[in-house]
Amino acid sequence: MVFPEYRPRRMRRNATLRAMIRETRLSAEQLVLPVFVQPGRGRREAIASMPGVCRLTVDELVKEARACLQCGLRALILFGLPEKKDALGSGAYAKNGIVQQALRTLKDKVPEMLLITDVCLCEYTDHGHCGCLHGREVDNDATLELLARTALSHAEAGADMVAPSDMMDGRVAEIRSTLDEAGLYQVPIMSYAVKYASAFYGPFRDAADSTPQFGDRRAYQMDPANSREALREATLDVEEGADILMVKPALSSLDIIRQVRDEFDLPVAAYQVSGEYAMIKAAAANGWIDEARVMAESLLAIRRAGADIIISYFAKDMARALGEKA
């Protein structure tokens, strides 16, 4: 029997050697934690399908932000649960809306935290779609103005970055020009450039109470069967002025993350969404998988695919684990 001259196992013999030649690393600086903010005081409400994730009032969110910083996690993306919903999603762009309140308070009390806001109408509309309706269709161009108003009100309230997730055509350009006209040219846009119409968002819609009341989102979010279209979507967002390109969901789109990384020179973000988190949590709760290891492995795979930034409900746990290892 002739052995190959190169024996890969030589380089796997101990942990120090493996660490030395490791190609991909995770660090807390690359992680962003999604948080759900609700009206009221002193309330943390558990979300059944997302164990460990809560809807927080602003005062509780301040505590959570401080706890995150202690773990080395320095960025949050905010989602709002308004008091009331209406057809035009007015809670999204209300001066004193829930996200706007949270931004002002967090900026004041935890200024070190980087605050990103999800810009969309679905948590604020009574019909649950991501824009205003014309008949039973989401009216793309009428929605643009509402999204731009939302982004502007977030930036005025202190958002460090805005992240449109609605998938309307032309929204990055509309938001960019609105921010620029208001003198907020320093606020970057992280666009959900490639967002698939995915069943993995199920638990999020429980959390945000944002399930569409009729139909689904397939007329604006992308068909998971398409990859060339993903590149067209990303190209448009680059041309419109996006600063970061996001792909979502993450684990079912690792090939797309890689393609976007290879085709564009902007930073790439990936969103490990609610359903990905829930699957891992559920299997771990049954004792079927090791939660800490699967968490780390899934996040590492997303990095290896090419993501510079990862948005994940595991962000705080992962940051803590990385800190303990260091």
Ligand code: PBG
């Ligand atoms: C808002 C939005 C959604 C998610 C992020 N922004 C819901 C959706 O599009 O239905 C999903 C996040 C997750 O599942 O964790 N449009």
